[in-house]
Amino acid sequence: MSGVIQAYPVEKEYEKNPDISREDIKKLREWLKTQPHLPGEYITDFDLVLIFFCCERSAEVSKQVLDLHYTLRTLFTSLFKDREVNKTVIKTAEMTLLAPLPMPTVNGYRAVYCRLLDGDPKRFVIANIIRVFMMIFDLWQYEEGSWPGFVLMIDMDLTTIGHISRLDVMTVRQILYFLQECMLVKLKEVHFLNAPSFMDKVMMILRPFMKKALLDMIKIHEVGADTLYQYVPKKSLPKESGGEYQDRLTLRDEIIRRLTANKDFFKDENRRRVNESLRPGGKVKTVEDLFGIQGSFKRLDID
Secondary structure (H helix, E strand, O other): OOOOOOOOHHHHHHHOOOOOOOHHHHHHHHOOOOOOOHHHHHHHHHHHHHHHHHHOHHHHHHHHHHHHHHHHHHOOHHHHHHOOOOOOHHHHHHHHEEEEOOOOOOOOEEEEEEOOOOOOOOHOOHHHHHHHHHHHHHHHHHHOOOOOEEEEEEEEOOOHHHHHHHHOOOHHHHHHHHHOOOOOOEEEEEEEEEEOOHHHHHHHHHHHOOHHHHHHEEEEEEEEHHHHOOOOOOHHHHHHHHHOOHHHHHHHHHHHHHHOOOOHHHHHHHHHHHHHHHHHOOOOOHHHHHOOOOOOOOOOOOO
């Protein structure tokens, strides 16, 4: 897992997805050239294939998702601005486990397993955790390309009511908006493991920012339940969770080495931001504008 990653070849994407043609991507590229505010010179054909795939090959939805994807990476500064593998990133990665699992789920999707490793609520900063999660995710997707589906697993084993009280609502709102509207995956399942007695309070915070389609994807597994294994093979989990994968600390350390080895990836990715002063029509987008027009278009795999 550690080491400098290599980009997934775009030619293999065409082989995986024969219903996406080079002509489709060429047309999307031509449209991109008419959008001076977007970082077109840094957006690769691989990126365009990912977008086209996630939008079920709809050219119009792809254009909207592409614009919003890079707009949000620009506007959501606490999550995406000036990303680098610094002391805060390393410290956050030491206190959490944000681990892509090695094998597909029962339905053939790719899954990521997330949990706290340090249970002290005073050290819990949700914006830092999501920032690091997205850095790990970007490396993973860059290396593996498109997936038929994506599964998010959140193990709440060490989560206390103290952590919930420290949740920053704006950060929660931003990441849920990004996830539902323009994250370049086909989200299929969200699993909460070892759900605590106050899970209803967690959902009370999340529910206002979630569409019905996302709510319907959520599976809540109580402490000691084996219901997860209907969806995710037990052997794919870390050893402490009864699986056959690496133990948590070994896995954590590999992920940190992976981040450290790929500092240049984030220097390059930081160029993929929107210049609002060049947006056609002169209408500058702000966070307030976006949240004021939630649901202005639909992601085909979400709605």
